[in-house]
Amino acid sequence: MAAQSVSLVIAGSGGAGVVTAGSLLLEAAANAGWYALMTRSAGPQIRGGEAAAMIRFATEPVASHDDSFHLLVAIDWENISRFAAEIPLVADSLLIGDPALGDAPAALLRNSPRQAGLAMSEIASSIEGGRPNMVALGAIAGMIGLPVAAMASVVTRQLKRKGQAAIDASMAAFNAGLAAAAGLPAVPRLPAVDSAAREERWSITGNEATGLGAIRGGVRFVAAYPITPATEVLEWLAPSLAKVGGVLVQAEDELASINQIIGASYGGVPALTATSGPGLSLMIESIGLAVAAEVPVVVVDVMRVGPSTGIATKSEQSDLNIAVYGMHGDAPHVVVAANSVADCLFTTQWAVHLAESMQTPALVLTDQLLGQSRAILPRPAELAFIGQRQTAVAAGEGQRYKRYALTGSGVSPMAIPGTPGLTYTADGLEHNELGTPSSQASDHQAQMDKRLRKVAGFDYGDHWADIMDAEAGGGDIAIITWGSSTGPAREALERFSAAGGKARLISLRLIAPAQPDKLAAALAGFERALVVEQSHGGQFHRMLRAFYDLPRQTLALYQPGPLPIGPARILDQLNAWRT
Amino acid sequence: MDAAVAEPRKLAAKDYKSDIKPIWCPGCGDYSVLNALTRALAELALPPEMVAVVSGIGCSSRIPAYTSVYGFHGVHGRALPVATGLKLARPELTVIVTSGDGDGFSIGGNHFLHACRRNVDITYIVMDNQVYGMTKGQASPTTAPDWEGSKLTPEGTGINPFQPLVVGLASGANFIARVSASDPINMAKIIVEAVRHPGFSLVQILSPCVTFRPEQQEWRDIVRTAVVDYTDDAARAARRLMTDDGFNVGKVLYKGSRPPFRPEFEVTDGSIAELEASFAI
Numbered sequence: 001m002a003a004q005s006v007s008l009v010i011a012g013s014g015g016a017g018v019v020t021a022g023s024l025l026l027e028a029a030a031n032a033g034w035y036a037l038m039t040r041s042a043g044p045q046i047r048g049g050e051a052a053a054m055i056r057f058a059t060e061p062v063a064s065h066d067d068s069f070h071l072l073v074a075i076d077w078e079n080i081s082r083f084a085a086e087i088p089l090v091a092d093s094l095l096i097g098d099p100a101l102g103d104a105p106a107a108l109l110r111n112s113p114r115q116a117g118l119a120m121s122e123i124a125s126s127i128e129g130g131r132p133n134m135v136a137l138g139a140i141a142g143m144i145g146l147p148v149a150a151m152a153s154v155v156t157r158q159l160k161r162k163g164q165a166a167i168d169a170s171m172a173a174f175n176a177g178l179a180a181a182a183g184l185p186a187v188p189r190l191p192a193v194d195s196a197a198r199e200e201r202w203s204i205t206g207n208e209a210t211g212l213g214a215i216r217g218g219v220r221f222v223a224a225y226p227i228t229p230a231t232e233v234l235e236w237l238a239p240s241l242a243k244v245g246g247v248l249v250q251a252e253d254e255l256a257s258i259n260q261i262i263g264a265s266y267g268g269v270p271a272l273t274a275t276s277g278p279g280l281s282l283m284i285e286s287i288g289l290a291v292a293a294e295v296p297v298v299v300v301d302v303m304r305v306g307p308s309t310g311i312a313t314k315s316e317q318s319d320l321n322i323a324v325y326g327m328h329g330d331a332p333h334v335v336v337a338a339n340s341v342a343d344c345l346f347t348t349q350w351a352v353h354l355a356e357s358m359q360t361p362a363l364v365l366t367d368q369l370l371g372q373s374r375a376i377l378p379r380p381a382e383l384a385f386i387g388q389r390q391t392a393v394a395a396g397e398g399q400r401y402k403r404y405a406l407t408g409s410g411v412s413p414m415a416i417p418g419t420p421g422l423t424y425t426a427d428g429l430e431h432n433e434l435g436t437p438s439s440q441a442s443d444h445q446a447q448m449d450k451r452l453r454k455v456a457g458f459d460y461g462d463h464w465a466d467i468m469d470a471e472a473g474g475g476d477i478a479i480i481t482w483g484s485s486t487g488p489a490r491e492a493l494e495r496f497s498a499a500g501g502k503a504r505l506i507s508l509r510l511i512a513p514a515q516p517d518k519l520a521a522a523l524a525g526f527e528r529a530l531v532v533e534q535s536h537g538g539q540f541h542r543m544l545r546a547f548y549d550l551p552r553q554t555l556a557l558y559q560p561g562p563l564p565i566g567p568a569r570i571l572d573q574l575n576a577w578r579t
Numbered sequence: 580m581d582a583a584v585a586e587p588r589k590l591a592a593k594d595y596k597s598d599i600k601p602i603w604c605p606g607c608g609d610y611s612v613l614n615a616l617t618r619a620l621a622e623l624a625l626p627p628e629m630v631a632v633v634s635g636i637g638c639s640s641r642i643p644a645y646t647s648v649y650g651f652h653g654v655h656g657r658a659l660p661v662a663t664g665l666k667l668a669r670p671e672l673t674v675i676v677t678s679g680d681g682d683g684f685s686i687g688g689n690h691f692l693h694a695c696r697r698n699v700d701i702t703y704i705v706m707d708n709q710v711y712g713m714t715k716g717q718a719s720p721t722t723a724p725d726w727e728g729s730k731l732t733p734e735g736t737g738i739n740p741f742q743p744l745v746v747g748l749a750s751g752a753n754f755i756a757r758v759s760a761s762d763p764i765n766m767a768k769i770i771v772e773a774v775r776h777p778g779f780s781l782v783q784i785l786s787p788c789v790t791f792r793p794e795q796q797e798w799r800d801i802v803r804t805a806v807v808d809y810t811d812d813a814a815r816a817a818r819r820l821m822t823d824d825g826f827n828v829g830k831v832l833y834k835g836s837r838p839p840f841r842p843e844f845e846v847t848d849g850s851i852a853e854l855e856a857s858f859a860i
Contacts, residue, residue: 027860030860031860200859200860201859201860202855202858202859202860203858203860204858208858212854212855212858215851215854216851220844221664221667221668223660223664240854242845242847242849243847243849243850243853243854244849244850244851244854245844245845245847246844247667247668247842247843247844249663249664249667249842251660251693252689252690252692252693253689255656255657255660255689255690256657256659256660256663256689256690256693257660258660259653259654259657259660259661259664260660260661260663260664260667261664262653262661262664263633263651263660263661263662263663263664263665263666263668264664264665264667264668264669265664265668266651266661266664266665267631267664267665267668267669267672268668268669269668269669271664271668285654286653286654286657288654289653289654293651293653376860379859415649417628417629417631417649417665417669417672418628418629418669418671418672419628420626420627420628421628422628423627423628423647423648423649423650424649424650425643425644425646425649425650425651425652426650426651426652427644427650427651427652428652428653428654429652435644436599436644437644437652
């Protein structure tokens with residue numbers, strides 16, 4: 001990226017407070033006028049396991065981690081080797097540990113990073129109520145140039161409940177760490193940002209953004225069954241819905257949550273649920289029901305590593321197939337995917353609009369990486385999308401109400417229970433225009449055509465994809481990607497662009513139905529394409545091959561989770577094509 | 580909606596029936612349930628548009644389309660969650676679920692437990708014929724262990740039958756009754772009571788399958804009107820249900836007084852702008 005950035009990790013065992021430390025640092029950086037992206041990694045333990053907070057600070061909005069980290073501060077070495085693959089260190093990186101706790105494990109030393117000691121526990125113990133994580137924060141702040149005042153205001157606010165003594169102890173530990181930073185080797189520092197130049201910024205996670213998108217889109221009923229890593233969407237929605245006149249109900253399982261939202265939406269209230277892969281598998285039959293009965297619902301899948309229970313706490317883009325093809329029968333529906341933390345808001349709000357407009361289920365794919373990342377970003381734009389359902393108020397003069405009337409758009413005005421004279425039975429059985437069950441070939445053909453027409457003929461506008469060209473233009477190289485792989489791809493494009501390269505990035509937001517004409521137009525004149533995704537089977541690439549014409553020379557770059565494909569790997573291929 | 584405030588329309592039972600001809604076999608007990616249900620709706624004087632009948636899959640689940648109220652015919656076993664979502668989203672509607680022993684107690688068993696527990700104000704009518712009729716005669720959860728009439732379990736299931744009313748009581752159902760399809764007048768009366776009682780009302784209907792369990796035609800002679808009236812004491816109800824042979828019918832067996840689960844949709848002072856402000860730095 002053109003902006004300056006610094007990437008660091010704070011790691012430690014349970015109780016070391018690394019996630020707290022990371023959150024304080026993020027907030028302080030926000031106060032200082034920086035942008036940031038923080039992801040967390042944790043061991044499998046329910047509580048108290050080892051954890052790492054990985055943060056990238058930058059002077060401009062940041063959508064991806066770098067390929068390696070400048071700085072790793074380990075409060076202790078407990079089980080830290082488990083994170084070694086997720087925390088790439090290079091020779092230029094700086095690894096800081098507490099000398100009292102012995103040497104760094106070999107797994108962290110593969111690329112021979114620079115090393116330094118910081119006596120975090122000893123310094124902390126010399127201060128009453130001092131904690132090693134605050135010493136670490138002080139050192140980090142000193143090294144990267146974070147102003148003390150920014151941290152002080154955060155600490156004061158966070159610890160207000162615990163009293164002045166706690167605030168003083170934390171700041172004393174912080175200041176001791178800050179003083180120690182002077183003796184440590186250098187890492188990149190970020191410049192202070194002029195406070196007058198600052199735009200309004202938000203601190204938000206992808207899962208919170210998803211919840212906000214749902215409410216903004218008009219969702220007022222949510223059924224919830226907890227599952228990692230989607231639970232935070234639901235936990236954010238529970239109190240938030242109550243504030244805007246909505247309601248969240250905890251269901252007994254995912255079969256219940258999907259059917260509860262179908263019931264609520266049949267009753268006229270826009271409805272949503274959020275889950276992850278195993279829950280989506282359970283919901284699939286009923287999503288097919290929503291297709292057949294034409295009940296709009298939104299289902300968010302915060303993807304994690306599969307199959308089966310997989311790796312519940314880590315990210316993968318491998319639910320694309322089930323989202324697109326999971327239902328039995330031909331079941332036209334909508335699948336959209338968010339491509340950044342901020343885009344979780346846009347895409348979810350859009351999904352509500354699409355589901356309501358077309359009276360069909362819309363699946364939203366995000367993933368653990370987007371969902372559980374916290375970003376400091378510019379305030380997202382206001383969006384015009386509000387779920388708008390065509391409802392029926394009266395049948396034609398002397399006519400019976402046809403719930404599934406064969407209209408030009410395929411969308412039939414829906415009677416909401418309570419409307420006199422328009423009673424009908426919504427049905428998962430094939431039916432005629434009235435909704436009466438039918439096994440006639442002609443009714444099946446007509447209703448299948450109608451349901452397809454709804455989604456195939458809809459005007460998705462420019463939102464089907466985000467398209468971005470290098471400064472010198474698109475040239476003849478396209479990167480085609482989706483979801484959380486978009487962040488690294490965007491960064492690769494920016495680096496390529498900064499070096500004078502020409503390329504175009506196309507990130508598909510509308511996964512289904514496919515938009516072959518639009519992609520063909522976006523790819524006109526492109527000789528080469530690089531497809532980037534995080535799945536073991538190349539699901540996205542296969543889907544592209546099934547529905548789209550791709551450039552003659554198309555390469556697929558894919559790997560399973562939990563490790564993301566970093567910007568450098570994408571850049572390598574762009575450079576290989578350039579020369 | 581309270582019958583007293585409904586627009587007076589004086590509809591007859593037949594006005595609550597649609598013109599769709601049921602797919603049931605001649606002599607099926609479910610005809611009698613359809614008659615009793617529509618009679619009950621007339622008695623309740625509910626405007627058709629204020630009633631929704633929700634079902635899953637099976638012979639009994641075909642009922643919604645045979646009525647003239649709003650209907651929802653969903654997937655196998657999931658009628659209760661659909662009804663729960665509908666009633667919570669639209670509390671002013673009268674929501675009735677029609678189900679069978681397979682749909683309700685086997686594939687939908689978990690929802691049954693939690694619907695009783697949650698105690699949303701809906702009425703659950705389960706037509707129990709101890710067989711899967713739509714798939715041509717397999718043992719259901721309420722089938723006797725030694726029934727050898729199914730090709731799937733030719734030597735019987737060897738499994739004790741499920742006790743829906745005992746389980747319903749233990750799970751928190753707020754109203755429990757058992758009726759016989761052979762007495763539609765009484766059935767209608769009990770359905771009226773079930774709909775009027777707040778919370779989750781469970782009505783088990785012995786509804787014979789004349790095709791796959793022809794011996795059930797004898798039920799009309801076996802059933803007897805329960806000798807005691809309902810109790811509001813769950814422990815007493817449990818003792819009665821645990822010792823009963825399943826043929827005491829025609830009366831309400833238990834009425835609880837737990838308040839229904841009814842989260843309020845209430846627009847408070849909050850607004851979307853306020854939610855957004857919580858993210859601002």
